[in-house]
Amino acid sequence: MTLIKSISGIRGTIGGRPGDALTPVDIVKFTAAFGKILIQKSGNKKIVVGRDARVSGEMVSNLVIGTLQSIGAEVVNLGLSTTPTVEIAVPMEKAAGGIILTASHNPGQWNALKLLNAKGEFISDAEGKEVLDLGESLDFDFAGIEELGTVIQDDTYLQKHIDAILALEYVDVEAIRKANFKVAVDAVNSTGGIFVPALLEALGVQTIYKIHCEPNGKFPHNPEPLKEHLTDLSAAVIQNGADLGIAVDPDVDRLVFMMEDGELFGEEYTLVAVADYILQHKKGNTVSNLSSTRALRDVTLKHGGEYFAAAVGEVNVVTKMKEVNAVIGGEGNGGVIYPASHYGRDALVGIAILLSHLAKMGKKISEYRAELPQYYMSKNKITLTPDLDIDGLLSAMQQKYAHENHTTIDGLKIDFENEWVHLRKSNTEPIIRIYSEGKTPEAADAIAQKIMHEMQEIISK
Numbered sequence: 001m002t003l004i005k006s007i008s009g010i011r012g013t014i015g016g017r018p019g020d021a022l023t024p025v026d027i028v029k030f031t032a033a034f035g036k037i038l039i040q041k042s043g044n045k046k047i048v049v050g051r052d053a054r055v056s057g058e059m060v061s062n063l064v065i066g067t068l069q070s071i072g073a074e075v076v077n078l079g080l081s082t083t084p085t086v087e088i089a090v091p092m093e094k095a096a097g098g099i100i101l102t103a104s105h106n107p108g109q110w111n112a113l114k115l116l117n118a119k120g121e122f123i124s125d126a127e128g129k130e131v132l133d134l135g136e137s138l139d140f141d142f143a144g145i146e147e148l149g150t151v152i153q154d155d156t157y158l159q160k161h162i163d164a165i166l167a168l169e170y171v172d173v174e175a176i177r178k179a180n181f182k183v184a185v186d187a188v189n190s191t192g193g194i195f196v197p198a199l200l201e202a203l204g205v206q207t208i209y210k211i212h213c214e215p216n217g218k219f220p221h222n223p224e225p226l227k228e229h230l231t232d233l234s235a236a237v238i239q240n241g242a243d244l245g246i247a248v249d250p251d252v253d254r255l256v257f258m259m260e261d262g263e264l265f266g267e268e269y270t271l272v273a274v275a276d277y278i279l280q281h282k283k284g285n286t287v288s289n290l291s292s293t294r295a296l297r298d299v300t301l302k303h304g305g306e307y308f309a310a311a312v313g314e315v316n317v318v319t320k321m322k323e324v325n326a327v328i329g330g331e332g333n334g335g336v337i338y339p340a341s342h343y344g345r346d347a348l349v350g351i352a353i354l355l356s357h358l359a360k361m362g363k364k365i366s367e368y369r370a371e372l373p374q375y376y377m378s379k380n381k382i383t384l385t386p387d388l389d390i391d392g393l394l395s396a397m398q399q400k401y402a403h404e405n406h407t408t409i410d411g412l413k414i415d416f417e418n419e420w421v422h423l424r425k426s427n428t429e430p431i432i433r434i435y436s437e438g439k440t441p442e443a444a445d446a447i448a449q450k451i452m453h454e455m456q457e458i459i460s461k
């Protein structure tokens with residue numbers, strides 16, 4: 001049983017005691033707190049709610065919507081939806097904010113409330129803290145019968161989202177239609193099973209092989225779109241002779257492609273490829289988080305733009321993108337943020353852009369992948385004793401590498417000429433994650449081993 005109350009939302013496992021898990025009691029108090037704050041600050045009672053297809057979704061949604069009614073909110077319920085769809089619906093509805101019910105890539109026993117402001121973007125640290133404080137204090141009133149809120153069901157946002165994507169300047173439906181792609185889709189039996197095939201049809205893709213596209217919330221494999229979880233998609237691509245495969249996570253904000261040979265295009269390369277296409281048409285800057293591949297920097301420089309790194313976390317990436325007026329950005333975990341659409345990770349936007357890119361190049365996806373800058377990552381961690389001073393360890397490492405290019409905006413990232421290493425402490429466990437990247441898998445491993453050895457030496461002193 002777990003309940004993680006963080007500024008980005010309330011996340012936990014279903015079942016258990018209040019305060020120890022995401023129970024109805026916890027859902028009600030934090031929903032009421034968030035709704036109260038939204039309504040008090042804006043005077044606007046409208047709040048958009050949507051959810052992914054996980055098994056607990058209906059129960060959590062009923063609680064959230066009932067709670068919002070109990071504080072007098074006017075709920076627009078999108079029902080089964082995606083994170084980016086709720087994000088675009090909030091400003092289109094002129095709502096005060098929104099709540100997405102999804103634990104993203106986490107397994108089925110998890111669920112969460114993700115909280116959006118009036119722009120349909122994730123709330124800030126300060127706003128998140130306010131919600132947590134008010135939720136814990138229970139210092140608010142519920143409405144009497146004269147002030148109870150309302151609910152309307154709105155299932156028009158699937159089409160509105162698709163229409164908005166088709167209208168994007170560099171999405172080329174005619175080229176995609178002519179390319180006559182055969183595409184396999186694994187949507188892990190969540191709402192991507194509805195939204196991805198509907199988008200593909202609207203883009204003129206006539207042959208779609210649907211794998212795990214029943215939105216029943218019964219995840220047929222671990223829902224994080226990683227190579228080891230996508231063996232069914234790989235088999236479907238090969239058996240059907242598909243041109244490519246597409247996998248999304250349960251709330252459709254992470255996107256990975258599979259090549260025609262059944263190999264993964266690489267989650268790190270979703271953003272790289274999408275940026276490569278956008279930057280061809282619109283010169284400008286890019287942003288990703290510190291743990292993302294350097295290939296984005298290389299592609300950005302090739303197109304004459306400047307690359308910027310942000311701390312890990314979607315809200316940090318979005319803040320940096322606004323600051324440097326980035327034309328595209330996101331996260332190496334398959335998160336594409338295209339501000340011409342909206343400031344949120346959107347797998348559907350990523351699909352439309354990559355298919356436009358492939359269609360115009362007229363190359364196999366594997367041929368294109370071979371042309372992109374080649375980097376390999378190594379992901380490691382070291383487990384520490386709980387009493388160890390992790391911040392002290394990181395600052396000792398910083399002193400050791402003070403002469404190299406480095407940043408401490410989020411842990412310690414050291415940029416060597418041909419490799420980088422990013423050290424981050426976990427907020428929940430006594431571990432340090434060591435992500436590294438090099439031009440070969442061996443180089444990425446070697447730099448990670450060297451740094452881990454040096455940290456062990458500092459610890460043992």
Ligand code: MG
Nearest residue numbers: 104105249253
């Ligand atoms: Mg997600």
